[in-house]
Amino acid sequence: MDCAKECRTRVERDFIGEREVPEKALYGIQSLRGSENFHITGQRMHRGLIVGLAMVKKAAALANAELGYLPSDVGSAIAAAADEIVAGKHIDEFIVDSIQGGAGTSMNMNANEVLANRASEILGGGKGADSLVSPLNHVNLGQSTNDALPTAARIALLNELRTTVKALRQLAAAMRDKGDEFKDVLKMGRTHLQDAVPITLGQEFHAWAKAFDRDADRIEYSAEGLKSVNLGGTAVGTGLNADVEYIRLAVEMLSKISGYDLTSPEDLVDATQNLDSLAFVSACLKVCAINLIKIANDLRLLASGPMAGLYEIQLPAVQPGSSIMPAKVNPVIAEVTNQVGFHILGNDLAVTMAAQAGQLELNVFQPVLLYNMLQSIEILGNVARTLKDRCIVGIKANKERCSKMVEENVGVVTALVPYIGYQHSCDIAKEARATGRSVRALVVEKGLMTEKELNHVFAPARVTRPGKPDAELNRHRVAVSDSETAATKA
DSSP: OOHHHHTOEEEEEETTEEEEEETTOSSOHHHHHHHHHOOSSSOBOOHHHHHHHHHHHHHHHHHHHHTTSSOHHHHHHHHHHHHHHHTTTTGGGOOSBSSOSSTTHHHHHHHHHHHHHHHHHHTTOOSGGGOSSOIIIIITTTOOHHHHHHHHHHHHHHHHHHHHHHHHHHHHHHHHHHHHHTTTOEEEEEETTEEEEEEEHHHHHHHHHHHHHHHHHHHHHHHGGGGBOOTTOTTTSSOTTOOHHHHHHHHHHHHHHHSSOOBOOSOHHHHHHOOHHHHHHHHHHHHHHHHHHHHHHHHHHHTOOSSSSOOSEEOOOOSOOOSSSTTOOOOHHHHHHHHHHHHHHHHHHHHHHHHHTOBTTBOTTHHHHHHHHHHHHHHHHHHHHHHHHHTGGGOEEOHHHHHHHHHTOGGGGGGGHHHHOHHHHHHHHHHHHHHOOOHHHHHHHTTSSOHHHHHHHTOHHHHTSOOOOOTTGGGHHHHHHHHHHHHHHO
């Protein structure tokens, strides 16, 4: 490394004093101060938030240039620099930590400085004191951190949510495919973790698919609230130093740049103070996490064993499960799904605390709120893809075991109540439990129904769907009812 070249610095000044900034850096003194003050997560600004800020700054520059508040060449240069950032360039120039004091001022200034210095280079100028573009007078014109950052945050969230919702839809589709594959696999349903009545394995998978579809629907619905942006509200929502026409034009241009149908809220003060729309999105992510945890637990239960558990399904073996027990395979994908769910629940609590902690005209805790929300969205999408690709598509049904547990289970007697009555059904169930004999054998032995009739009643399509009792078989009902009534009176 040629330190004489690489270690060169430039001097920059702010109202606090002077600092040496690396000569090659596009960031400036305020970014440097922010990076030094906040060593918190060890993670820099989320890439989505960087892109969102670039889009906001581009929209503001173009609007200001069109209205004559900004020289057209400067506006065009800022827009060109913003396009480079959206395309993935200069990301390493965003050096401030994701969690910081100041309501995100360091994030906003990091964007202002990078865009100003890069725009200056585009115009043929230098950086820092030699820049032809000012971070504050040009890039931040008509803005405050308090409207630029929240607007950028909504763009970031919308972009990230779109990818995650797609992953959830694909997970739901994979569940439905498995439901179709297993539609004729009859098994025992369970309530209270005790034997209940028959169900098909396909019905269970279809139910899980419905849950994930609802999650995707909820998240998409909540995301609509993010399309109302407070750009132009400046410091406290009053729009100080922002032309009304600038506000309209900047939001219109940002809509085109981002691809979202953005609007200005009826009350910019409300939109600057309150973060309930973001908390609502987080709540929907939490509900999805709840479903993930529940369904992952179901998968682990149904796959438990293989010798001493339920083992109604076989999860794909993706890695050895033990360093001491030979050939052991663990449900690691379901387990990581659980852990992601737990993490999202914890993140939602942080979002809840941050959203309610705002005071008067501003919520200064947006950085931690955004850090947790963006993380939740990202890991939710990642685990949805992982669960689908590494688990769901490879699940196999243990059909013989499912069938055997149905045949040997007392719970099937419930399907006979319409034909032999409740009391006879209770007696059969008690005797089956006491003797270990099957319900089928006892019913035939006592002459209550024939083998052919039982096959008809126990058909998967009848015991797993609503429907009227068979009229022909229901001939038993009157006689049974009369005998039970007589027994009750006696």
